[in-house]
Amino acid sequence: MVIVCPQPIRQFALFGLGWLSFITAQAQMPNEHLEHSSSLGLRFVSLPGTPALMATYETRVSDWQAFLAASGYQWSYKPHFEQGANHPVVGISLEDAQAFCNWLTEKERQEGKLNSSQGYRLPTKSDWDAAIGLLRMRKLDLTVEQKVADERTFPWGMDWPPPAGSANLAEGEIPGYSDGYPFTAPVGQFKATEEGLYDLSGNVWEWCWDPEVRAEQTGVLRGGSWAYFRPECLRSSYLYVVPTDMRMPTVGFRCVYEDKQRTAAMLASAEKVKAEIRAQRREEMLGGEVNKADIAAMREKLAASSGSTETNSASLKPAQAAETFTNALGMEFVPLPDTQLLFGNTEVRLQDFETWLKAARRTWNKPAFLLSESHPAVGVSWDDATAFCQxxxxxxxxxxxxxxxxxxxxxxxxxxxxxxxxxxxxGADPAERDRNATPHFPWSAEGTFPPPISSTNLDATRIEGYQDNHSYTAPVSSEEANALGIRGLSGNASEWCQDPWPGSPEERVIRGGSWLSREKEALYTGHRQRAPHDSSNNATGFRVVLELPAP
Structure with a gap:
């Protein structure tokens, strides 16, 4: 019998309360350490910040062979290297991984090991964030420094290169690093996390899946693999967006186990906490005797449970000329020489833009491909970018x-x-300067083309001699910074500028390449594009500058 994948198991992310509600609930509940074992011998452990239990190992060759033998599932991938039964299976597409989870769920329900509210699925991005130890899944509120650390940390800490034996990585490509395995390693050979999870970094990339995302032509991989060596690809927060039907010798998966009754209990607890917050606020409004410190703490919990990205401005240093600056959204700015400007060192992120959308009660045609909070906001008009600045x-x-x-x-x-x-x-204006553009690139004043491999985010499949790791946009921190500390000027998202296009007052200037750029001349630093100020497309975003008063 050939298994046809049913609809993915509905997840509690769809219930509308948001993941931080679970963190709020867990803050009020004793810490639980739960375990579960599957009929294949896979062990699952609980995680802070999510009701799911995650497999301690990646799905092994032996697990996958048991699935193929029992189900008749059609799959014939073979890697170019030898693997043992205890190695992670590779050559797995997103559909393959979902089929395995659904098979194991139905198998154990028929055997009486699981009831109808229990089952296996792939981890969501939030499950993975919790497993890898990102602070945003374990704390109610974060300082700007902690948010930055979340974007920059590796599973083993902040060190680069990684300490010897941290994970199964591309050791020959990382100077001074060795791990002893040229390809995959048997699962569990490297140090586990505090919860007992192995190989969250390296060995094989692992599929994540959020069923509320409708663009099913792409999926997300997490964790790196035995063939990856660039630091930006190995950070704990990195999302590798790829086609869902991709089968590679670097890609596998692991499962999570969910008991929906436990999920419902945690949702109820989260609702109780939020009700307590609302009651405190009502009492305050009615003039009741409420401890002000308790009110402040409740307000912070409410902000966290609603997904706010703002931070406490009291901990921030006011902006000053010629000094780096971080604002209340965690946006970073660096001095632009010979000006009174502080220049945004990345494109405006999705999390920044959506904070404004929520405050302004506005909607937006979000691109169909997968975006995380740290990706640039694209599909943004000049009008919306200007309103955001105001x-x-x-x-x-x-x-x-x-x-x-x-x-x-x-x-x-x-x-x-x-x-x-x-x-x-x-040239006296943008149009004339565009006509006079010379072979100068943001990555090379000498006109070297193509750019260094993985230095920026372009349409790599159509640029001979170049490659990067992104199918669409990439996290804003993934591109190399220039001498001023500014990232993303050469690719990822093209960017609106303030100027109108000469002779066309309805159009505005756009600068820089994007994830769709491939032609050499279109990537010259001096190349300009133009578009109507009220238009948008999935390759154009924006960045912000802060203009300070003259001394």
Missing amino acids: WLTEQDRAKQLIPASASYRLPTDLEWSLAAGLKEET
């Missing part, structure tokens, strides 16, 4: 993070050139 100015003035005469705005055409290292251009 809102951000008001917010940070009110928090006294910027002077009353300072303001956020889009960079001008010439400011963007200066940030990208193009100091001398000929």
Whole structure:
């Protein structure tokens, strides 16, 4: 019999309360350490921040062979290297991994090992965040420093290169690092996490799946593999977006176990906490005797459970000329030489843009491909980007993070050139400067093309001699920074500038390449695009500058 994958098991992420509600609930409940064992001998352990229990090992060759023998599932992939029964299975597509989870669920229900509320599935991105130890899944609120650490940390800590034997990685490509395995390693050969999970870093990439995402042509891999060596790909927060039907010798999976009755209990506990917060607020509004410290703590919990990305402005240093600055959204700015500007060191992230959307009660046509909070916001019009800047100015003035005469705005055409290292251009306006563009690239003033491998995010499949690790947009921190500390000027998302296009007042200037860029001349630093100010597309985003008053 050939198994046809049914609809994925519905997950509690669809219930509308959000993952941070579970963290709120767990803060009120004693810590639980639960375990579960499958009929294949896979052990599952509980995680902070999620009701799911995760398999301590990646799914092994022996587990996969048992599935094939029992189900008749059609699969014939064979890697170019030898594997033992205790190695992680590779050459697995997203559909293959889902089929295994569904088979194991039905098998154990028929055997009486599971009831109808229990089953196996792939981890969600939030499950993986909790497993890898990201602070956002384990704390109610984060400082700016902790948010930055979440984006930059590796599963073994902040060190690069990794300490010897940290994981099964591409040891020949990482100077000074060795692990002893040229291809996959038997599962469990490296140090486990505090919860007892092995190989969350290296060995094989592992599929994650969030069923509320409708763009089923792409999926997310986490964790790196035996063939990966670039630090940005091995960070704990990294999302590798790939086609769902991809089968590679570096890709496998692991399962999670969920008991929906436990999930429902945690949801009820989260609702109880939120009800207590609402009651406290009502009492405050009615003039009751409420401890102010308790009220403040409850407000912080409410903000955390609603998914707010803002941080406590009291811990932030106000903006000053010629100094790096981090604002209340965690956006970072660096000085732009010979100006009064602080220049956004990345494109505006999805988490920043969605904070404004929520505050402004506005909607947005979000791109169909997978985006995480740390990806650039694309599909944004010039009008929306400008409105975001105005809102951000008001917010940070009110928090006294910027002077009353300072303001956020889009960079001008010439400011963007200066940030990208193009100091001398000929032409009186953007159109003329575009016509006079020379072979200068954000990664090479000497005109070297293509760029260094994986240094930026372009349409790599159509650029001979170049490759990167992204099918669509990438996290804003994944591109290499230039000498000023600015990332993403050469690719990922093209960016709106403040200037109107000469002779066409309805159009605005756009600078920089994107994940769709491939032609050499279109990637010149001096190349300009233009589009109507109220238009949007999935390759265009924006970045922000902070203009400070003259001394």
